[in-house]
Amino acid sequence: MPPHPADSQEFDVAIIGAGVVGCAMARRFTLDGARVVVLEKAADVLDGASKANSAILHTGFDAPPGSVEQKCIADGHREYLEIHEGLGLPLLKTGALVLAWDGEQLAALAGLVAKARENGVDDVEVLTRAEIMKREPHLASTVMGGFWVPREYLIDPWASAHAYLLQAIANGAVLHRKSEVIEGRHDGAFWHLTTPNGIIRSRQVINCAGLYGDIVDQRLLGQSSFTIKPRKGQFVVYDKPASALTSAVILPVPSKTTKGVVIFRTIFGNLAVGPTAEEQTSRTNASTDKVMLEDLHAKGVAMLPELGNYEITTTYAGLRPATEFQDYQITTDAARNYITVGGIRSTGLSAALGIARYVASLNSITPLGKPIKSPKMPPPDRLSNYHPRDWETPDHGGIICHCEMVTKREILAALDGPMPPATLQGLKRRTRVCMGRCQGFYCTGPLSELTEGRLDPPIGERDE
C-alpha cells in the first residue's frame, strides 16, 4: 500500500464526508485555527445528498420551533448573507410565496404564519388572492390565498459548498478523495482512521457522512443512535425562458391529503418543479421515474398553466439523509472526541454554515490553534445566470457549451484548479457544461478531447 501523503501528519480534526455539511465544517474549523483533514469516499466532493437539491436558502420559517434544525438554518442563513460577497457567491433575492390551493390549505395558513413568527421570521406578510396574482400574474387563477416570506433566496448549491472547502484548503486544510473511512480506533488521545490510502491520525472526528452517517457511527463507535432512511426527491427542470413565469419561489402548504411541490427558479436561469418525497432503502439509487415526472409536470402546469409551452431541459433526483427522527441528529461522544452530524435531511444547504458554528460551539472540542484573522479567498465558480459570466469577458478561448455558454477558459480553470474534478459529473457541477437544453449535442465532442486523461471514467476513448 502506498504511504498516505499525509501519513506522518497529525490533525486536530478529521471530517468524514465532503457534502455541503462537511465542506462548511472544514471551513469553520480551519478558520478557527484547527489543522483539518477532510476524508471523502467518492472520487469527487458533493457526490452524496448534496449532489441534487432545490438550492433554496431557507429562513427556517416552517421548521419546528426550538429545534436544532431551526437554529442552524437561521444561523446558516445569516452567515451566508455575511460571507457570500467576499467569497464571490451569488444570491438571488426572490422571496417566497406560500400558497393555498384549496380550503384545507387556506385554513392551515394562519398556523404557519404564527409558526414563522415564533421562529423569529417576523417579516412574513399575509396576502390576498388579488395581491398574489398581481405579484405573480402567470399563476393559475385557482390560487386562494397565501403569505409572503421575503428572505427565502436562491443560491448556487455547488459553488457555495466548493467555496467553503476551497477556502479551507487555501488556509491549510487537506482534502483526500477516494478515501473512505473503513474503520477506526481511539487510543485515548488520537483517532486512527483506516482509509484505502493509509491511516489518518486525528485528535477529533466529525462524522458528516450524510446518507452513511449511521454506518460511519457503527464503524467507529460500534453503534448508531439513528438509522438513515433515504428519501428521494425528483425534479423536472424547464428551459431558461420559462423562468419568466415566476418571480418568487412558490412553496406549498403541507396538508394531510397532498404533499405539494415547489416551483422555483434556479440561479442558473431555469425554472424547476419538485421535489417528490419517496422513502426507499437504497442510499445510492437516485433514479427518476416516468410516472412521477409526468405527475410533477402536471402539478406544475396546474399551478402555472403556461409552463406547458416550455421545453424540459432535464430531470434529476436527490436523496435526503432522513432518519426516524424529525430533528437533526447532532450528538457528541466527549470521551472519544467524536461528534456525529447526522440526519441533515432537507435543509442542509441552508443550515450548513450554522451547523458548523453549532458544532464548533459544542464543548467537547479539543482546544485549537489561533483563529485565522484574514483568511485567503479562493476564486469562485461564477455560474449564476443573474450575474456577469466568463463569456462576457474577452479572451475566453471560445465557447465550448453553447446552451450554458461555458468557455474554454472556465473548463481549463476547473481542470487545473486546486480541486480539479475527477468525473464528468464533477466538471458539470463546476462549469455547467452539458447541463443545458441540448444535453451535450454540441459540447460532448470538443469536451471529450479537452478532458482527455483528466476524468475517470473518460467521456470517450480512442484507439492508439
Added chain:
Amino acid sequence: MNNVQNCNVAIVGGGTSGLALATELTRLGADGVVVLEREGEAGGVPRHCGHYPFGVKELKKVMKGPDYARALVYRAEKSGVDIRRGTTVTALHKDARLSITTAQGAYDLVANRVVLCTGVRESSRAQRFIGGERPQGVITTGALQSMVYLHGQRPFRRPVIVGSELVSFSAIMTCRHLGIRPVAMIEEGPRITVRQFMRPYPAMMGVPLHFGARDLRIVGHRQVEAITYTDAHDKVQTIETDGVIISGRFRPEAALLHDSHLVIDPATGGPSIDQYGRASDPAYFCTGNLLRPVETSSWCWHEAVEAAPRIVHDLAHNRDLTKGTALVVSGDALRFVVPQRLVQSDAPHAMEQMQLRLKRPTVGHLIARSGGKTLWTDFLQSRPERRILAPLAPVLAARDSQTIKMDIIEGH
C-alpha cells in the same frame, strides 16, 4: 457600450441553410452578406455526418457530409461571403440588431435584414421522460456523431439505440465507423418510424429491433449497465448495454427566439412566419430546419435558395408591415403547418407550398377552410414524420378573410 458594426444581411448559423442562402444572395447581387457561426468551423450538422448521401440534387454529386459541408463553405467564400466563425449570437433585438460574442470580445451587429438559420437538434432523454439512474454514456446521435467523426472518440462499445427515425439509422452507421456494435434498437411506437423499406436494415447490420417498448429506464450508477422496458405483452425486458443513444424527435434550435421579441409557434417549436419566411418582426427572415422538424439537408438547401430572391426584393423595398391572416391546424390529427401567417402582399417570390406534419397515421381528406368555406381539398394518406405539402395559392386567394384552418376529414 459594445462597439457596433454594420452589414447588409446578417445570417445567423452557418449550416446548410445559412451557407446556401448566403451564396445565392451574393449571386443575386446582394453585398455585405455576413454569416455568423458559433462553431470553430462552418458547415453545420453535415460536418458531423461522416456518411453518404449528401449533395445529390443540389451539387449533383454523392458526397459524405463533411465533404459536402466543405463544398458549401468553399462556394460561399468564393462568392465573397464573410463567414465569421467562433461567433455566437447571444441576443436578437428590434431593428435587426444582434448581440454577438467571440473569444476576443463582444460587439453589436446592425443589419438591414437578419436571417435566422439555426437548424434543429434532437430531444434529450429528459424531454422523453426516460427514467432510471443518470450514469455517463447516454447521448444523442448528434453528440455521438461529433465525438466519432470530429474527435475520433468512442463513448461506448455496445449501445442501445432509442428511436427508429432516419437519424437512428445513421446512428448505426456512425457506430460502425469506430467499431461500436449497437446491441438493439428500441422503438416506443408500434412500428418503425422510417419508411417500411428500411425495416430489414437493422437486422442486416445485426441489430435486433424492439417495438412497442414502454417505460424505458436506464440502469447503472457511474456508467450505463442496462436498459429496461415494458414490452407489448406487459413483460419487463432488460438489455445489457454500456451506452444509450437517444435519437430523433427533433426540435428547432430556437433558444435565441425564446429570449427575443419574436413570436414562436408552439406547434413547430420554431418561429411563426409568413409566406415570405418573415418572422413577426419583418426585419427577421427564417429558413431551414429552424422552421420545423425536420427535413433533409437537400430540402433545406433548396428552401434557402428559394428564400434568397424574396430577401433581395425586400431589401429594395420598405419593410412590409401588413397584418396577416392566421393559418392554423385544427382537429387532433395534424401537428403543425408552416407558414403560420399569410400577409396581403403582392411581392414576388412567395412560397408556393405549405408544409404540414401529422401526429398519428391518418387516412382522409386534407382540407383548407375559411369561415365555413372550403378553399381546397385533396386525399391524404400518411404517417408522422413524413413530409406533407399543400398548395398555398388557393388559400392565399382567401387571405383577407378570417383564420384559415387546415383540417382532416378522416376515412376513405
